[in-house]
Amino acid sequence: MIPQALLAAMLARADRPPAPSAELPPQVYFGAELGRPFLPVLPPRADDGAPAPAGWLAAPASLVLAAKDGTVLHELGVGRWSAEDGALRREMRGAASKDGRSAWHWQKVAEGEKTASVLVYLGAHGQILRRLDGADAPAGLPPAALSGDGAILLAALRTDGAWTATAYSFGGKELASVTKAHRVTALSVSEDGRRALVAWSGLDLPEMVTLLDLRRGERLDLPAERLPAGPWTLAPDGTLLAAGRPVPRTP
Incomplete structure (x- = not known):
């Protein structure tokens, strides 16, 4: 501390x-x-x-x-x-x-x-773990988010008019990405670094809330229209939150 x-x-x-x-x-x-x-x-x-x-x-x-x-x-x-x-x-x-x-x-x-x-x-110690040229800030958001222990970075990059959100480990390794997004409306990493969240939409796709399990390498895409209204983020334990409230799991 x-x-x-x-x-x-x-x-x-x-x-x-x-x-x-x-x-x-x-x-x-x-x-x-x-x-x-x-x-x-x-x-x-x-x-x-x-x-x-x-x-x-x-x-x-x-x-x-x-x-x-x-x-x-x-x-x-x-x-x-x-x-x-x-x-x-x-x-x-x-x-x-x-x-x-x-x-x-x-x-x-x-x-x-x-x-x-x-x-x-x-x-x-001030060393650069990863350098990201072209990193940018989506409207209303910071360009990146960190886990509580700093071991995971989730960053947004804009290339040729499309957004990519990528999670990196403390060693600079790419863990998971959401690509070809037209808009990015939320970036979040759980405090324990196990999960990341990206809310996004494509040119021909409705808004999605994508959950990335960074330990297991799994991905879950949830249509935003089926979720309670946002903003969406992650609780410290990785639970999906909508406007600060846990989102019930559906069968």
Whole structure:
């Protein structure tokens, strides 16, 4: 668990948005290929005297990797910024797992009609477990969801006008996917990481609620019209919820 003192310190920093660097540092995990680079993600500290990480923390204006004594090891910006002329727009989001073991950070840059986006799945020492170019945020949703222990990431990607939602293990392995979706309206992972949920619809398909059993490799597609009205999500134990209430199983 992350100390309360650290949480208070991060909240106190919320009013100070991170400033983009004019020059990239020597080592950057991603973003260097863009004409207007993202804020950098630095590699973990290599010196032997560096404090051991305590975990990731999502503060209002940043995503922070901190040591047990409160030392900030990494800080990634969260928010929206734009150039004075409005030509360049940058959006960044992030979230940490409940236990602070892992996190995800997403960045999207738009310049004119051109856009570029990338999401990284981050481990406890700041290492990148998986990089997802083209990851995007469906309307009204974040681009990803984490299990409570951070061992499962469910992320949305948009390619050629179609959505794909894929679950990844902590080792970066693809576990299951929902593909060729026209719209994605819900993304959820159970706290224990056993199940994932994707609510979606296709061009010629009605809305579906797909349940993915990530341990058994099984999939269940439920027509939304046969379920109680949403929003749909998963309880900590993987039970399907509609508007916060368990959905009874049908024979």
